[in-house]
Amino acid sequence: MAIGPNPPDLSIQRCTELVRLLRERGADRQEIRAALGIVAPSLIPLTDQLDIRPAEPGRPTPITTHTSREPTLCVPLKTKERAPTMQKRQMPKNSTQKGCLQRHGKMWRVFLRENYSRPDGTVGRKLVPHPLGRIDEISKEEARQKMAQLVVEINQRTTPPTNVTVQEFYSGCFEREHVMKQKYSGRETYRRTFGPHIIPAIGDMKMTEITLGHVQQLCDLKLAEGKSTSLLSHIKCGLTAMFDRAIGHRIITYNPASAITLPKMTHAEPRCPTLEEVRALLAVQRDSDYFPTWELTLLACCDSLNFAEMAGLLWPRVSLTDQLVLADGQNLPGYSVAIRQNFYRKEFGTTKSPARNRILPLPMALVEALTAVRTRSQFSAPDDLVFCEAKGVAISYDVMLRKLKKAGKQVGIPWISWHDLRRYCANALDRLGMPEEDRQYMMGHSSAAMTRRYTTIPDIERKRSYVEQIARELLAPDVTTAVTR
DSSP: OOOOSOOHHHHHHHHHHHHHHHHHTTOOHHHHHHHHHHHOGGGGGGGGGSOOOOOOTTOOOOOOSOTTSSOOOOOOSSOOOOOOOOOOOOOOOOSOOOOOEEEETTEEEEEEEEEEEOTTSOEEEEEEEEEEEETTTSOHHHHHHHHHHHHHHHHTTSOOOTTOBHHHHIIIIIHHHTGGGSOHHHHHHHHHHIIIIIHHHHTTSBGGGOOHHHHHHHHHHHHHTTOOHHHHHHHHHHHHHHHHHHHHTTSOSSOGGGGOOOOOOOOOOOOOOOHHHHHHHHHHTTSGGGTTHHHHHHHHHHHOOOHHHHHTOBGGGEEOSSSOEEETTEEEOSSEEEEOOEEETTEEEOOSSGGGOEEEEOOHHHHHHHHHHHHHOSOOSTTSBSSBOTTSOBOOHHHHHHHHHHHHHHTTOTTOOHHHHHHHHHHHHHHTTOOHHHHHHHHTOSSHHHHHHHOOSOOOHHHHHHHHHHHHHHTOTTOOOOOOO
16 A cells, blocks of 8 residues: 655654554564555654664553644565364254334334244244234224234243143144044034133143153043043044154154053944834924925935035935936036035034045935925035035034924934934845945945944844754754763
8 A cells, every 4th residue: 555645754653653562562674664664654764763672561552743733554574374263053942932023104113023944844933924904994002912912922922931731732733733623513512622621730730740640540540520522532632643743843752641541331232223113203204394304304314425424415416317427527427425525513624534534316296396406496506515505515413313302202213313314224135135345335434334324223034043943953852872881
């Protein structure tokens, strides 16, 4: 760097300051001249006029010329070598955040960290802006409330901490990741199991502190209270699923609920109406006050449909002519019905199992009845339900069950249910000689063993001949028994 022409006193001042700095760093005469040759060659002749001696330790070199005119010029002797860069330690990020409310133009907004998927498959965190509303529409306090709700929602998407309690893990992780993905019946089972039974008992305990003794004691206490074995089974299944989820999050390493021991479950004796009882039931249901239970009863007894399958039945999946039509991309023969979905309680869903997706024949009496239903119904479009209420919504299970039981009470079977009619179909098909493989398909069972469970009236005649042969052999008149003593 050329300093250019300067007054003599300024050149001396800069030279003096530079020399002082170099002395403080332990430079000798040769190093000082070399440094001046790089920075200001014009000042080299002045170095002979200066007293260049090593500075005494702890004693600064006096400056006597114009120290306030120019800033001090610092010249390093050589580039300082940096140590090799160490890899930054990856610190675990806190899964909780509070957020900071900001005004951005005419909007309230907050920046929150959210998870995202990197190209290599790993999960990273990034700041994402979230608008909360216009400043002229919501107050600052309302914006803070919306921000607090959003913060809770975002924080629940992160991995839970290892010191989380059972209640915190259930509400913040398990319910969102597992329970809400189940069908309506599954969600209701979890709600009735965790709400009044599991959370009040062990909700305040940490997930890492739960042992087999805790969950086994919970089941034993419920049994002592007189709770059913079915409820105990739901408790065990619910705890097992929750702890499996916790293992996936690496909160715990083993599932204590998998080793719970429960008493043997006893099932109530299954009931099946007789032919005469079903005939009497259909006769009562002819009354218009029971509509559409007559059609539902006939469909359940002939084709083994459960109530959810009948409630979710759409007109495009019912063939009331002898023509081949398409339903869901498959051929639907004439006078048949295709089962593809359920309507249980409040929502539509898939069938209970893949085996329940089946095509069943319709008897002519049922074809005529359904044709009459479609003729007088104002909801007969392709996307309409076969059985619906006045506004076109699906029929209510509770309402239809009350009508069925009211009719059943008149014929002496007040215990009747829609599932009992399905059991009647299984026994009727077996009595008429339908092969087991066909009966299994009609019922929509995944295994023949389940189909045999529905046959409460076994075919005695197939076994009677063998029993008679044994008796004839034992009691034949020409057989004598000699006893020798």
